[in-house]
Amino acid sequence: TIQGFIFDLDGVLTDTAEYHYRAWKRLADELGIPFTREENEALRGIPRRESLLLLLKGRTYPEAVLSELMDRKNGYYLEFIRELSPRDVLPGARELLQEIRAAGLKTALGSASKNAREVIERLGIAELFDAVADGYSVTRQKPAPDLFLHAAALLNLPPSACVVVEDAEAGVEAALAGGFYVVGIGPQERVGRAHIVLPSLAEARLSDLCQQLLHYAA
Ligand code: G6P
Numbered sequence: 372t373i374q375g376f377i378f379d380l381d382g383v384l385t386d387t388a389e390y391h392y393r394a395w396k397r398l399a400d401e402l403g404i405p406f407t408r409e410e411n412e413a414l415r416g417i418p419r420r421e422s423l424l425l426l427l428k429g430r431t432y433p434e435a436v437l438s439e440l441m442d443r444k445n446g447y448y449l450e451f452i453r454e455l456s457p458r459d460v461l462p463g464a465r466e467l468l469q470e471i472r473a474a475g476l477k478t479a480l481g482s483a484s485k486n487a488r489e490v491i492e493r494l495g496i497a498e499l500f501d502a503v504a505d506g507y508s509v510t511r512q513k514p515a516p517d518l519f520l521h522a523a524a525l526l527n528l529p530p531s532a533c534v535v536v537e538d539a540e541a542g543v544e545a546a547l548a549g550g551f552y553v554v555g556i557g558p559q560e561r562v563g564r565a566h567i568v569l570p571s572l573a574e575a576r577l578s579d580l581c582q583q584l585l586h587y588a589a
């Protein structure tokens with residue numbers, strides 16, 4: 372039976388995926404590197420350093436410059452998230468978190484972002500999580516399962532008793548690799564490998580999710 376839920380943050384609970392895009396776009400513009408919204412799709416769920424390397428498209432820079440570029444992007448991102456408030460929680464997300472907790476199940480955050488704690492504080496949902504796994508928690512990033520395994524361990528639950536909710540292809544792969552149930556948020560092309568695919572959390576009810584996931588129980 373399902374005893375816990377692990378939520379990705381950016382693009383699942385709030386639309387910070389858009390702010391990540393705008394911050395990378397500003398950096399790319401400054402460097403004179405073309406960068407489109409479509410290209411940004413490939414960066415969903417990808418950590419800061421790997422994202423920068425993808426954006427640079429093979430251009431090489433000394434390590435000190437790479438560090439400066441990552442700091443610059445993060446500075447832009449921090450400017451955007453300073454504006455975040457409880458109104459920026461995506462439709463259905465808070466309700467689902469509350470429903471899960473009311474049912475006596477556990478909740479964890481599983482985000483690759485080093486800014487995850489600040490974001491959930493600003494959104495006013497920090498107290499809805501029993502555990503937080505973020506960009507500081509593990510070395511190997513998604514699509515490796517490490518971050519979600521760490522989150523499950525913090526909840527004291529085996530992966531087979533947990534559902535991961537993800538909007539990124541790398542995140543869906545990470546969850547599958549770890550032996551979790553997966554709910555994918557977004558288009559089929561991106562999260563189609565998940566057990567359940569939803570356009571958003573707006574209509575997500577705990578009982579429906581659990582019932583549908585039971586079909587996949589081993
Ligand atoms: C999440 C986002 C990515 C972001 C990564 C690292 O996975 O989906 O777009 O690059 O976190 O975030 P950070 O806030 O540490 O730069």
Ligand code: MG
Binds near residue numbers: 380382416537542
């Ligand atoms: Mg995400």
